[in-house]
Amino acid sequence: MSNLTFFKFDDLGPSRDRAPLPERLMEGNPQFRSWEVERSSDDKVLTGIWETTPGTFRSIKGGTWEFCYILSGVSEVTEDGKPPVRIQAGDSFVMKPDFTGVWRCIETTRKIWVVYE
Template sequence: MSNLTFFKYDDLGTAREGGPLPERVIEGDAKFKNWDVDQSADEKVRAGVWETTPGTYKSIKGGTWEFCCILSGVSEITEDGKAPVRVKAGDSFVMKPDFTGVWRCIETTRKIWVVYK
């Protein structure tokens, strides 16, 4: 087993499909695709690729720490009580535990994610 994992964007395998919980939908009909790429043996650290189609919904991180790197598309993230921030390809950020806010996908957005629980 290698200690090096590559993200093969042209061969991510079959995605898990879903969307925001119905009670979190604000506007539109966002659809999610999620590809798990790797995880630690204890499953506390996981990494993958996520994609959303346009729509607006409440984002709640709970106890999860998440690093994100936007690969494509345009979205706007508004943390509760803060000004909106537009993210696009090349932008990276961390959503810390207890983050709550609104994710508005403007153009289908794809990101790499790494979470720690």
């Protein structure tokens, strides 16, 4: 068994496809695709790729900590009570536990994510 996991962005295998929960949908018809790449043996740390098509939805992290690195596209993330932040390829940020806000995808956006639950 190897202690390295390699993956290629153009060969991620089958995705898990879904949409925002109806109560979180705010505008449009965003569709999500995600690919889990790896998880720790205790299932507390996971990493993968996520993509959304244009639209606006509520983002609620609950107890999850998430690091994000934007690979492509343009979106805007607005934490409740804060001004919007435009994100695009090359940007990175952390969504801490209990984050609540709005994710507005302007151009299909793809990110690498690492979560700790």
